[in-house]
Amino acid sequence: MARIMYREAIRQAMIEEMRKDNNLFLIGYDVGRYGGEFQLSQGMYDMFGEERVRDAPISEQGIIGCAVGAALTGCRAIADIPFSDFMAMCMDQVVQQAAKFYYMFAGQANVPIVIMTGLGAFIQGGPQHSQSVEVWFTNTPGLKTVVPSTPRDAKGLMKTAIQDPNPVIFLGHKALYALKDEVPEEDYSIPFGKADVKHPGNDVTVITYSLMVHKALSVAAELEKEGVSVEVLDLRSLVPLDKQSIIQSVEKTGRAVIVHEAPTNGGFGGEIAAVIADEAFKALKAPIKRVGAKWAPIPFPSALENELLPSEADIEAAIRSLVSSGATVD
Amino acid sequence: MKSLLQYDKGLVRQMYEGMLRIRIFEETQSRVFRAGEQEGFTHLSIGQEAIPTGVCLNLNRNDFISSTHRGHHHMIAKGGDLKKMMAELYGRKTGQCMGRSGSMHIADISIGMLGANGIVGDSNPLAVGAAYSSKLRKSNQVAVSFFGDGASNQGTFNESLNMAASWDLPVVFVIENNMMSCGVRTADVCKALMFLGDRAAGYGMPGFNIDGNDVVEVYDTVKEAVARARRGEGPSLLNCMTTRLHPHFEGDKDMRTKDEIKEQTRRDAIANFEARMVKARLIDENEMKSTRQRIQALVDEAVDFARNSPRVGPEDAMKFVYAE
Numbered sequence: 001m002a003r004i005m006y007r008e009a010i011r012q013a014m015i016e017e018m019r020k021d022n023n024l025f026l027i028g029y030d031v032g033r034y035g036g037e038f039q040l041s042q043g044m045y046d047m048f049g050e051e052r053v054r055d056a057p058i059s060e061q062g063i064i065g066c067a068v069g070a071a072l073t074g075c076r077a078i079a080d081i082p083f084s085d086f087m088a089m090c091m092d093q094v095v096q097q098a099a100k101f102y103y104m105f106a107g108q109a110n111v112p113i114v115i116m117t118g119l120g121a122f123i124q125g126g127p128q129h130s131q132s133v134e135v136w137f138t139n140t141p142g143l144k145t146v147v148p149s150t151p152r153d154a155k156g157l158m159k160t161a162i163q164d165p166n167p168v169i170f171l172g173h174k175a176l177y178a179l180k181d182e183v184p185e186e187d188y189s190i191p192f193g194k195a196d197v198k199h200p201g202n203d204v205t206v207i208t209y210s211l212m213v214h215k216a217l218s219v220a221a222e223l224e225k226e227g228v229s230v231e232v233l234d235l236r237s238l239v240p241l242d243k244q245s246i247i248q249s250v251e252k253t254g255r256a257v258i259v260h261e262a263p264t265n266g267g268f269g270g271e272i273a274a275v276i277a278d279e280a281f282k283a284l285k286a287p288i289k290r291v292g293a294k295w296a297p298i299p300f301p302s303a304l305e306n307e308l309l310p311s312e313a314d315i316e317a318a319i320r321s322l323v324s325s326g327a328t329v330d
Numbered sequence: 331m332k333s334l335l336q337y338d339k340g341l342v343r344q345m346y347e348g349m350l351r352i353r354i355f356e357e358t359q360s361r362v363f364r365a366g367e368q369e370g371f372t373h374l375s376i377g378q379e380a381i382p383t384g385v386c387l388n389l390n391r392n393d394f395i396s397s398t399h400r401g402h403h404h405m406i407a408k409g410g411d412l413k414k415m416m417a418e419l420y421g422r423k424t425g426q427c428m429g430r431s432g433s434m435h436i437a438d439i440s441i442g443m444l445g446a447n448g449i450v451g452d453s454n455p456l457a458v459g460a461a462y463s464s465k466l467r468k469s470n471q472v473a474v475s476f477f478g479d480g481a482s483n484q485g486t487f488n489e490s491l492n493m494a495a496s497w498d499l500p501v502v503f504v505i506e507n508n509m510m511s512c513g514v515r516t517a518d519v520c521k522a523l524m525f526l527g528d529r530a531a532g533y534g535m536p537g538f539n540i541d542g543n544d545v546v547e548v549y550d551t552v553k554e555a556v557a558r559a560r561r562g563e564g565p566s567l568l569n570c571m572t573t574r575l576h577p578h579f580e581g582d583k584d585m586r587t588k589d590e591i592k593e594q595t596r597r598d599a600i601a602n603f604e605a606r607m608v609k610a611r612l613i614d615e616n617e618m619k620s621t622r623q624r625i626q627a628l629v630d631e632a633v634d635f636a637r638n639s640p641r642v643g644p645e646d647a648m649k650f651v652y653a654e
Contacts, residue, residue, distance in 0.1 A: 023467060051466055057496065062455050062489030069459015072444060073394060074467055096449050097456070103650045106428035108439040110653035141651050165653040 007177040009151035013158035028080030037082035060089035098167040099142030122175040127297035132262035149213035156190030193240035201231035208259040254285035264292030348383035372433040375403035377575035380599035382407035384548025396453035401446025416632035422639035451484030461499035480511030500559035508574035527569035542570025543599040
């Protein structure tokens with residue numbers, strides 16, 4: 001095992017795959033000479049040259065469109081859009097083009113691209129640079145969407161993403177890029193649609209993903225001291241979704257708290273809650289709780305980020321509301 | 331206007347029959363569609379035949395074209411199978427896209443036709459990508475992007491032309507300028523309409539403003555553009571003035587004035603080409619008649635094939651969402 005940063009894990013996955021296939025290229029502004037706005041492609045320009053690590057103009061539609069057109073015609077592509085907020089600039093290429101061709105053309109050609117982008121706040125980036133935009137993609141058939149929380153998951157999921165013959169939205173997290181943790185040294189990949197129990201427990205299931213996994217783990221460690229056993233289930237993959245693991249865990253604990261950084265209202269937590277209510281209803285001892293951001297754009301001052309975004313205290317409060325006496329249904 | 335005698339006789343015939351194949355297919359399609367034999371919408375290319383005919387006579391089977399919501403003439407000019415096309419329009423399983431894409435998304439990747447595209451302007455980045463792929467794989471393939479004057483005002487036009495020029499990509503951008511953006515007269519919303527080819531200079535590539543209803547002028551201009559692209563000298567922009575004779579979609583309001591109709595008739599690509607062929611003694615009335623009959627028979631055969639093919643069913647709905 002090696003201890004590497006989350007960004008280095010992604011970088012290794014890209015390098016390993018690019019070494020195997022000369023028709024795989026990376027494109028985006030700053031991916032080349034600059035090494036990536038979040039250093040995801042450091043050194044790759046020198047390794048692979050300007051055609052395969054392509055510095056693009058600031059033209060998101062053109063970048064994704066170029067990736068899609070190349071993928072339809074014998075190449076594969078990774079497109080780097082540094083801030084996931086900027087995906088708004090190229091939603092047509094993702095949703096109307098990439099997601100639809102295999103279906104519209106009845107399998108004549110597929111679109112093997114990875115759109116690699118960075119979710120989230122906690123970098124004091126301000127309202128246009130801090131959003132968690134996963135739901136922009138999770139309701140579009142034809143796309144797959146993954147959200148790694150650790151270096152190990154990031155590398156494994158990026159490998160699978162590059163190898164997947166479909167368009168994959170790879171959602172890193174900007175505040176996780178510098179997180180260091182253990183990553184296997186051998187070649188490995190992590191399949192989509194498989195959640196991961198990051199901390200086993202019996203009293204409450206916390207279903208979460210991306211940066212919130214770490215806050216949930218921190219809360220789980222604290223509550224363990226009081227004898228409250230929290231299971232933290234890291235989804236890792238939103239589409240496809242590991243419903244089985246969600247249901248299995250809730251059937252064990254009977255209590256569910258869903259945590260994501262995106263606003264609670266209209267967030268992916270609603271989807272998870274509906275799945276639980278539909279398929280694990282009898283196991284529930286208490287209502288399903290969601291913890292997400294409050295309903296406002298996220299301004300740069302950390303005092304306001306901390307007010308609006310879900311905190312350890314919010315997660316703890318939600319868990320306690322389900323385990324305290326009177327909260328459960330017998 | 332050059333004399334047709336300067337061209338190989340076979341090529342002249344290909345130009346003529348290429349345009350006729352489109353015209354007769356589209357007029358037949360118009361009839362069967364208006365008779366209620368197909369579902370959905372259809373956007374016909376009647377009047378715009380010369381452009382893809384002139385373009386595709388310069389392309390190999392494995393060269394790429396990207397297209398628009400009005401893409402039948404692109405498919406036909408690129409060598410699309412008429413039976414499979416008609417079956418596709420009829421929503422039958424024997425269509426190129428197994429009947430599910432219909433008129434607006436008709437595609438045949440095996441002949442480099444990257445699909446009619448329902449989003450105005452999206453043929454451009456797609457062609458840029460195909461050209462990028464060609465360059466990376468060193469395959470010497472060329473990509474042609476067909477789009478309209480309406481699409482030239484999309485952001486994708488800006489991004490695509492800049493990228494293609496910056497990286498010397500082997501792509502030819504072809505504007506089918508029929509001066510209509512859906513029901514809007516583009517001249518009212520686009521000051522540069524009559525000389526859109528001049529935008530090329532702003533991106534750092536050669537640009538042309540030509541008569542898109544003169545199949546020979548299209549052929550000649552594209553020949554040079556394709557040669558340039560294959561030599562690695564990068565993209566070109568061609569603004570081809572043409573005429574759309576039917577409304578935006580079949581069944582839509584006809585916005586043309588009497589004068590416009592008169593002008594369109596005067597500029598008819600096929601009638602004018604026939605006159606040139608006759609003048610050069612390359613064809614006579616009988617041959618023109620028999621050629622039309624022969625092509626009509628082929629199209630009628632396609633309609634029969636479509637009518638007799640199995641329809642798509644519910645069992646097809648969930649297929650091809652994801653590739654394995």
